[in-house]
Amino acid sequence: MQLSFIVLKTLNSMTEVIVALTVIVSLIGFSNYRINSELIFNPYVTRVRKEWYRFFSCSLLHADFLHLAVNMWVLFSFGRSLEYYYEAYFGSKSGFMFILLYISSVVAANISTYIKYHHNPSYNSLGASGGVSAIVFASILFDPLNKIIIFPIPFPIPLIVFGIGYLIYSWWMGKRSTGDNINHEAHFYGSVQGILFTIVFKPEIGRDFLIHLGIIQ
Numbered sequence: 001m002q003l004s005f006i007v008l009k010t011l012n013s014m015t016e017v018i019v020a021l022t023v024i025v026s027l028i029g030f031s032n033y034r035i036n037s038e039l040i041f042n043p044y045v046t047r048v049r050k051e052w053y054r055f056f057s058c059s060l061l062h063a064d065f066l067h068l069a070v071n072m073w074v075l076f077s078f079g080r081s082l083e084y085y086y087e088a089y090f091g092s093k094s095g096f097m098f099i100l101l102y103i104s105s106v107v108a109a110n111i112s113t114y115i116k117y118h119h120n121p122s123y124n125s126l127g128a129s130g131g132v133s134a135i136v137f138a139s140i141l142f143d144p145l146n147k148i149i150i151f152p153i154p155f156p157i158p159l160i161v162f163g164i165g166y167l168i169y170s171w172w173m174g175k176r177s178t179g180d181n182i183n184h185e186a187h188f189y190g191s192v193q194g195i196l197f198t199i200v201f202k203p204e205i206g207r208d209f210l211i212h213l214g215i216i217q
Contacts, residue, residue: 015076016076018075018079019075019079021060022059022068022071023068023072025039025060026061026068030065036126038057039058039060039061040054040125041054041058042123042124042125044118046114046118058106058110058125058127059126059131061127071128071129074132074135075131079098082138082142083095085139101194101197101198102134105134105135106131106190108189109129109131109133110125111189127186129183130186130189133188136163137190137191137192138194138198139159140159140160140163141198141206141209142208142209143212144209144212145212145213147159166191167191167192170191174187
């Protein structure tokens with residue numbers, strides 16, 4: 001644990017702190033059932049024991065190495081860019097706002113899951129996908145026409161196109177009982193929270209987004 005504390009102190013950005021903390025806890029959780037059971041999001045247990053911290057603590061756990069690696073790579077890639085944009089708009093408060101965005105998005109992403117499953121003691125959810133989705137979609141607000149390649153699409157597409165498609169897909173999958181153990185609703189609501197949070201605190205970001213798209217001048 002002392003080594004973990006030293007690692008966290010040497011990091012230079014909020015993104016790196018979140019990634020490092022999540023990796024440390026996830027790796028411990030892979031082989032520690034007690035840690036998993038105490039941190040995982042079980043809506044029933046959360047309600048009965050009033051352990052509301054689980055709305056966030058579940059984001060520190062992951063199902064396996066691939067789940068962890070994908071989430072942390074996306075978070076690291078988009079998080080650093082978003083911190084740069086936040087610094088330009090929020091100044092000295094940018095670090096605090098970034099952390100507040102991430103935490104509030106993880107919590108918001110789990111609300112619908114809680115409402116749906118709080119009477120089901122067998123349902124569990126874990127992973128940082130809600131917060132990661134928020135970071136991705138907040139980033140899209142600043143550079144919506146920037147193009148990226150998304151497998152298996154063989155050509156670059158604008159971020160705004162990817163964003164709209166991702167929201168539609170997550171909403172549709174969240175309404176189906178797919179049995180894939182992926183909380184698609186968390187992806188959707190995390191994405192929406194990332195957009196709303198950023199625009200509510202800095203409405204001019206929403207205006208600049210519309211300017212980028214050529215909707216207003």
